[in-house]
Amino acid sequence: MIDPENREDRRKVAPIVPSQSVAGRTLMFLVAIMTFLSCVTFGGVALVQKSAIAWSADVGREVTIQIRPVEGELMDANLRLAESIAEETPGVANAHALSIEESEALLKPWLGEGLDLTELRIPRLVVVELSDPNGADMERLSRELTAIKGASLDTHAAWRQQLNTMAGTIVVSGIMVLLLILAATVLAVIFATRGTMASNRDIVDVLHFIGASNRFVAGEFQGRFLMIGLRGGVIGGVSALGFFTFAGIITAILLPGTSGAQINVLFGSFSLGFGGIAGIVLIVPVIAGLTAMTSGVTVRRFLAQIS
Template identity: 45%
Template sequence: MAKETKKVPASKKPAPQVKAARKPNRPKLPRQKTQKKPASERSSAPKFRSLTPIVPPQSVAGRALTLVVAIMSFLACLTVGGVSVVWDAADDWQNDLVREVTIQIRPAEGVDMLREIDRAVALTQEFPGVETVRALSDDETRALLQPWLGDGLELESLPVPRLIQITVDDPEALDLSQLRAALEQEVIGASLDDHSIWTSRLSAMAGAVVLGGFAIMALVLGSMVLSVVFATQSAMAGNKDVVSVLHFVGAEDSFIAREFQRHFLVLGLKGGISGGAIASLAFLMLDLFTRRGSGQAGSDQLSALFGTVSVSLPGYLGVIAVVFLVAVLTALTSGLAVKAHLKRVD
């Protein structure tokens, strides 16, 4: 008997096996190692950041205070420059007077004036420290008397004293008292003028000018300090809520004072630099005016009084010192005003 084949339904037939396609071999790329930041760089990142300062940097009151500080700095720098010019001029005058001595020979009856002049010149040349000795000529004497007595003077007919000009090489080596005694003993009618009276008067004038300049500068800086105090109180009143919140969260008075000090220090630097720069420009313009206007009446008068009207290096260093002094005073004044205000509030 033939075997009966059993039909298997199509749904029960096993599925044909499909071989998976092989992936192509690709070269492996080396892995890049991520570099870790050093601990110093990671720790340097600020944890807290101040978004806005306590005192607004740009405000109408701040700009007005900067202008006031600039004006006060300008006036203080002008005072320092003026004192420097006068002091240098007085020092030059004193040096010129110390290096020049005058011998005056008065006429007397029965005395040969020319012989006494020659004797005084010869005697003076023997002293150490004397550079040159020169007797003024008749023409030079007439030129000295011309503004008061007019032209055409006859010196022989008038009792006009004759002058001998001495140029001193070393003022410390020349003994003026010994020279005076020798002239009074050896030369008839001779007297020595060492200009000590004028030197003492110039020293007194220079000292008075310096003291007056310091007094003016003190008044200017005092006015600036008062302006800073009022501006600080205004800023405290305008930021009253901010200060109250800082007190509530535990901020100390020193922290609030430092914030105000930093704000007013910047204002003081801006105003001081502006005033000092304008004052330095004014000094340079005055120097240029006196140099270019030589020969004119006003320039000649200034040159006769002060020489070259220019501020020396110590004067400009004084201007720089005034600028930093203004900034420091502004910061210190604001800090003290804030602390005093906070103590009153507490």
Template identity: 65%
Template sequence: MIERLRALLPMRKGAAAIVPERSVAGRTLLLLITIMSFLSAVTLGGVVLVQKSAIAWSADTGREVTIQLRPVEGEVMESNLRTAVSLAQATPGVSGARALTVEESQQLLEPWLGSGLDLTAIEIPRLVVVQLADPAEADIEGLTRNLEAVKGASLDTHAAWRQQLNTMAGTIVFSGLLVLVLIGAATVLAIVFATRGTMATNREIVDVLHYIGASNKFIAGEFQGRFLSIGLQGGLLGAVAALLFFALIGTAAGNMLSSEAGAQAGILFGRFALGLSGMIGIAAVVPVIAALTAITSRVTVGRFLSETS
């Protein structure tokens, strides 16, 4: 026994491992870290997708305003539409304006009224879509004043909707980051229990190491190296699994976007394309998980040895 343990004392390059490479505890911890890494990467990827979609939504809605024309007794709707379009096109910062047809207006009402309704007997409000060349330079106040000459006309800048959209996206991002923190805390606790369990299992070996002169620093370094290896393997497996997950979801979403549910998912997550920033974020999970595993194991071993010395 003494001769076998003396082999642990030379330089780490050729040293045998205190924690067996294929121990049950090691395999279980590897699986656990892989799962935690996968969940962290998927959560981080989801946060990136929502944030990218929110930025795109805000940019799109910020470049468009809508003129609503309500039916007014004694007013000719088509004439008011032409006037509103002319006023919008003459406004500085506007790149174009177009009045929606009756059929397009009816299609906008279908989500609330259902399809197949005959709305020809009802005079419904009409819309003019105004495209802005530069939202910062567009004279929205001037357009609002000019539209006062058109009875039943009002301008919607979509500011309230953009604020609600940004609030929703911010809430989702914050929730995702909170989930990441909780996953990290659960990972730390799992590593603490696994490390203490391994220390207790190898208590006899640790005692003999102390007897032949091994320092607490050396023993903690052995455990740190072993758990760093487990963290790297688990983090890499989890990150690769997450990338495959997003690739599969993106393929499935591409086939489902024609359906109503798929369209709603596409609005929130786009086409599940992570982009370079998302891939870098998922790749960053690997060193973070590995470092978290190594540091936690070293601190746990140090405290365990302090308590038992």
């Protein structure tokens, strides 16, 4: 008599879930799709978050002094004075006043090409680069700029706040999408396990007749579904890595210079980095383990109902 609890005898017993069953292949492809969607969601969140952090850091390293034209004031003299005040402020690396041509270039995307802006009294800007964003004395700079009529300091704090809010919203949305995908995976595994149990009810009854415990039967299903989850997870994870690689190549080759630059600003050339790749690799065993655990719990409940 075969002892189903003995490991050597278990090797001789045919698996309860056939390795090439249609249900097994279908579930494997389903797990692969869910893993792919999870990895793409995680990768997209990682890309946008990394870009948002880079944007916030870039914005935080610069402040802008705006000088509006004022009757009776010499603009060039005010620009030189603003540069001098900024460079004497602790934490400032250097200050540079934008020329007329550079100021006009900033307005052309909104006002269009071919416009003569020389007759317009447009504000002038002084770009201040900070050597120590955390240690720069912005209060002193703002206070000393009051000596220049029409001068104001913009620290871009509002932009940084909006970027941080956007990044946080994307992260929370990505987590919610991941949870929904995992929930859908759990439901699919539950239905697949119940269907497999129903189709193999005779085999389960025979195993019980020869003395197999519910723990043994559940372990057989759990091991089988773990392999299905691993195979599907690897397929989905590799496909996601290929997707990001392919997207980066296509973006670099097919999109024109301006559009490609905008995509790079948003997603950083689709470069996941070590953290993004590690996260995708980690998702694979997580989904495989979730598949195995869900099938094990479902089998135990099914067996408890028929016992």
